[in-house]
Amino acid sequence: MSNLIKRFIPLLLVVVPFVIASCTSKSQIRPGDSLEVAYEKALRLYERERYTDATRAFETVLSIGRGTEIAEESQFLLAESYFKNRDYLVAASEYRRFYTNYPRSEKRIDAEYNEAMCYHELSPRYKLDQTDTFRAIELMQLFIGRYPGTDRATDAANMIDSMRDKLAQKEYSAAELYMRIRSFEAAAVYYNLTIDAYPETTWAEKALAKQIFAYINFAEFSVPSRQAERYQLALDSYQKYVQLFPNGENRSLVEEYRDIATDGLRNSTPEITSN
Numbered sequence: 001m002s003n004l005i006k007r008f009i010p011l012l013l014v015v016v017p018f019v020i021a022s023c024t025s026k027s028q029i030r031p032g033d034s035l036e037v038a039y040e041k042a043l044r045l046y047e048r049e050r051y052t053d054a055t056r057a058f059e060t061v062l063s064i065g066r067g068t069e070i071a072e073e074s075q076f077l078l079a080e081s082y083f084k085n086r087d088y089l090v091a092a093s094e095y096r097r098f099y100t101n102y103p104r105s106e107k108r109i110d111a112e113y114n115e116a117m118c119y120h121e122l123s124p125r126y127k128l129d130q131t132d133t134f135r136a137i138e139l140m141q142l143f144i145g146r147y148p149g150t151d152r153a154t155d156a157a158n159m160i161d162s163m164r165d166k167l168a169q170k171e172y173s174a175a176e177l178y179m180r181i182r183s184f185e186a187a188a189v190y191y192n193l194t195i196d197a198y199p200e201t202t203w204a205e206k207a208l209a210k211q212i213f214a215y216i217n218f219a220e221f222s223v224p225s226r227q228a229e230r231y232q233l234a235l236d237s238y239q240k241y242v243q244l245f246p247n248g249e250n251r252s253l254v255e256e257y258r259d260i261a262t263d264g265l266r267n268s269t270p271e272i273t274s275n
Helices: 003-027 035-047 051-065 069-084 088-101 108-122 131-146 151-180 184-197 202-220 224-244 251-268
Strands: none
Touching: 035 051, 035 069, 051 069, 069 088, 069 108, 088 108, 108 131, 108 151, 131 151, 151 184, 151 202, 184 202, 202 224, 202 251, 224 251
């Protein structure tokens, strides 16, 4: 390393932090700044994607400018800053505050949609608690009711379908767990929850096919006096399958289950003999 570079490094160590501090200082809202200046500083932070700093700046703008047009814009951008910083719960609260305080704003539709999107982003994989998923669906259904026919209503409907499919998968997964531990009656109940609550999803047809199999196992492991009624449950589920999914993916398998249940019912029903 040359002597010139060695002399230059200590200077850099002094100058660079000074420049950074100077730039940071210029972007910060100071006591005495007008509302307009404070807003411009907050907006610049937002445009530079410094969202954590932008949230603090817009909070300051709101504290000094409530009731003004600048406050309206700042409230929306505050929510946007939290959203883009992935702080979705706070963002949802701020979007709601925006359209509650400014119900006639042109951005109300954006705020309502983005509030729902916050919970959509919080919606976890199917095995976890689905509270946020239910909230997202609720808000998106409200949005569709208020703004039918819009592009965003179509997007919301598609996201609802996707989230309902995930909820159905959760119920189906619970039924599969009960099947693995040979708790066949409980499995049949959870398959039924999948069918009744989410009939339009891809999981409903699978669940109904598996419910027939669950009832067959339930019958086979029952005491003889209860087998007939439980094979009949399997056949009832078969009839439901034929009505709901006549061309279902598992139709051939279901026909095999019907034959097993029919034979089981015949063999478990005592013959009536005449005197």
